[in-house]
Amino acid sequence: MSFFDYFKTKKKSSASVAKERLQIIVAHERNTREQPDYLPELQQELLAVIRRYVEIEDDQVQVQLDRNDSCSVLELNVTLPEEVADPQ
Amino acid sequence: MARIIVVTSGKGGVGKTTTSASISTGLAQRGYKTAVIDFDVGLRNLDLIMNCERRVVYDFVNVIQGEATLNQALIRDKRVENLFILPASQTRDKEALTAEGVQKVLDEMSETFDYLVCDSPAGIEHGALMALYHADEAIVVTNPEVSSVRDSDRILGILQSKSRRAEQGMDPVKEHLLLTRYNSERVERGEMLSLEDVNDILSISLLGVIPESQAVLNASNQGSPVILEDESEAGGAYADAVARLLGEERPLRFLDGQKKGFLKRMFGG
Numbered sequence: 001m002s003f004f005d006y007f008k009t010k011k012k013s014s015a016s017v018a019k020e021r022l023q024i025i026v027a028h029e030r031n032t033r034e035q036p037d038y039l040p041e042l043q044q045e046l047l048a049v050i051r052r053y054v055e056i057e058d059d060q061v062q063v064q065l066d067r068n069d070s071c072s073v074l075e076l077n078v079t080l081p082e083e084v085a086d087p088q
Numbered sequence: 089m090a091r092i093i094v095v096t097s098g099k100g101g102v103g104k105t106t107t108s109a110s111i112s113t114g115l116a117q118r119g120y121k122t123a124v125i126d127f128d129v130g131l132r133n134l135d136l137i138m139n140c141e142r143r144v145v146y147d148f149v150n151v152i153q154g155e156a157t158l159n160q161a162l163i164r165d166k167r168v169e170n171l172f173i174l175p176a177s178q179t180r181d182k183e184a185l186t187a188e189g190v191q192k193v194l195d196e197m198s199e200t201f202d203y204l205v206c207d208s209p210a211g212i213e214h215g216a217l218m219a220l221y222h223a224d225e226a227i228v229v230t231n232p233e234v235s236s237v238r239d240s241d242r243i244l245g246i247l248q249s250k251s252r253r254a255e256q257g258m259d260p261v262k263e264h265l266l267l268t269r270y271n272s273e274r275v276e277r278g279e280m281l282s283l284e285d286v287n288d289i290l291s292i293s294l295l296g297v298i299p300e301s302q303a304v305l306n307a308s309n310q311g312s313p314v315i316l317e318d319e320s321e322a323g324g325a326y327a328d329a330v331a332r333l334l335g336e337e338r339p340l341r342f343l344d345g346q347k348k349g350f351l352k353r354m355f356g357g
């Protein structure tokens with residue numbers, strides 16, 4: 001790598017930073033946009049059920065629906081607090 | 089049956105009104121009977137750009153509420169034949185633009201016009217939804233800048249879910265990207281998102297690129313759509329966009345340097 005290439009790779013142009021940030025946020029927003037309307041309610045109900053057994057925060061349950069051509073996958077992600085996840 | 093085109097963006101100040109004025113003027117110049125409708129209730133601007141602010145007697149809301157006929161409210165352009173302006177109401181509340189009311193007026197206009205160009209207000213609220221609901225085609229006006237691109241993507245989502253065509257399961261609204269206020273020197277210095285960058289993110293068909301140009305401000309000072317300044321770059325770029333809207337092929341102009349390879353691939357020019 002030449003001396004000048006070093007600087008080229010080191011300092012990104014502000015336009016390429018902008019593009020990367022946009023790609024991430026737009027992908028995220030498209031994904032939430034395509035989610036069915038019932039998802040927030042489903043998430044709340046799941047939270048309530050899990051709370052009967054463990055104390056968790058609102059953001060510790062993530063629900064997401066991934067649609068493929070032939071089937072849909074409901075992905076449920078529950079993060080448990082450490083003392084529960086790791087019993088003594 | 090008129091073809092209904094909404095000029096929309098989500099973000100404000102990106103060039104929707106400038107674009108509505110020039111695209112409608114261009115369509116009328118091509119011989120199509122065209123009306124440009126200001127949906128920006130409360131903030132009427134289109135009349136100024138079209139130089140008819142002193143001829144407004146009745147407005148869009150008057151027609152919806154039956155206080156004036158369409159013919160009383162429509163203003164005939166003095167420079168270009170076949171061109172009419174329907175101004176927005178300045179005083180009343182935004183909810184005056186009801187879905188049924190808008191539908192009724194557009195239906196009536198559809199009988200005699202070839203094109204209806206709807207100048208949307210900014211935002212994703214009621215006024216913007218009313219402007220895009222009936223559209224057959226959408227010109228998504230975008231500046232090469234992060235918040236504008238993100239808002240354009242949101243508007244595309246709304247076109248795909250909340251428009252009449254989406255709700256009634258018809259063919260989707262035809263989406264066009266119009267990249268405006270483009271500064272190719274800044275793009276080449278890496279300070280501004282390029283056409284290719286924006287295209288990678290939004291991936292809809294490109295209607296044109298309008299350069300950032302002093303001619304736009306000069307034209308608006310004089311109340312003349314910039315497309316009438318056919319010597320100017322912005323005017324020429326709008327004329328090309330109108331041609332592409334009508335299905336003609338035009339090579340991209342007013343862009344220099346490194347993006348040539350990409351443009352050649354897209355337009356074979």
Ligand SMILES: Nc1ncnc2c1ncn2[C@@H]1O[C@H](COP(=O)(O)OP(=O)(O)O)[C@@H](O)[C@H]1O
Binds near residue numbers: 103105210322
């Ligand atoms: N291509 C351009 N070059 C320079 N200035 C522009 C260009 N397009 C729009 N403008 C300016 O940007 C401002 C906002 O434009 P406008 O069409 O009113 O946007 P919007 O209707 O989206 O709010 C105006 O002052 C206008 O003159």
Ligand SMILES: [Mg+2]
Binds near residue numbers: 128133
């Ligand atoms: Mg405007």
